[in-house]
Amino acid sequence: MTTAHGGDEVTRRIDIAHNAVRAYAANDRVAAALVAGSVARGLADASSDIELDVYWSSPPTAADRAAAVEGAGFERVYAEEDEHEWADGLLVDGVKIDVSGFVTSTIDTYVDRAFEGDTEAELQVRVTALRDGIPLHGAAVIDAWRSRCADYPEALAVAMVLEGLDLRSRERLEMLAERDDVLLLHRDLLDGVQGVLDALFGLNRVWMPHPFHKWLDWEESLLAHRPERLVARIRSLLVTPPQEAVEILVGLVDETYALARTHVPGADVAPLLEAFDLRRVR
Structure with a gap:
């Protein structure tokens, strides 16, 4: 899907995301990855970042994250984490990639909470990333989540x-x-x-x-x-x-x-x- 916001900008960002995902997918504990946000929805323009969601089967180490960045040959501009998410900002050709890393069990919990009526916005943001995103690795894992979220609770x-x-x-x-x-x-x-x-x-x-x-x-x-x-x-x-x-x-x-x-x-x-x-x- 592309829009007047710029098909070329969308395509360019998807290509960049593919390069980044190859480096992450080299780690066998990366279960799935997708492009989310405005790029996936065809809304991206020349100012848009790339939202890349990476789903790990178990928590990544600092070395796991560093290896992915180095493997892609990108510059890391920030690295943050909390109890649920590992975030890395990468820079390539003037475009920033915001990588959000989650353990697959965290996404399972987020979906469960949403179906119980939890209105925390982050839960729906993650669900819409799954539903609207472009799978780049582990499509079967993403399809299983999509099936769970097919109906709105x-x-x-x-x-x-x-x-x-x-x-x-x-x-x-x-x-x-x-x-x-x-x-x-x-x-x-x-x-x-x-x-x-x-x-x-x-x-x-x-x-x-x-x-x-x-x-x-x-x-x-x-x-x-x-x-x-x-x-x-x-x-x-x-x-x-x-x-x-x-x-x-x-x-x-x-x-x-x-x-x-x-x-x-x-x-x-x-x-x-x-x-x-x-x-x-x-």
């Missing part, structure tokens, strides 16, 4: 709607607009937009590809059920005067509540809507 749909629509009140937004407290107001507006988008992904039963909704126009295309002119209204909200911005967000929130009632009847949004509309000062 109803528990997650309910949780995403309830969490996303637990918003700061309309009264607070209007108060901040009247006071012209634009910094606080825009923080609340952005939180409101984030909540609406999170809820829309849940009620559409679409895995969320980015925690902060990058490539917004593309994301909108994934959502069959959404407020009219969703992205256009979000863009307008960010640049209009405070009172108008509040009206736009309130409209998006009300329409998203209505969609949630229709498409996720298992999520009781009535108390959330009541709290959003509650007025303590009259």
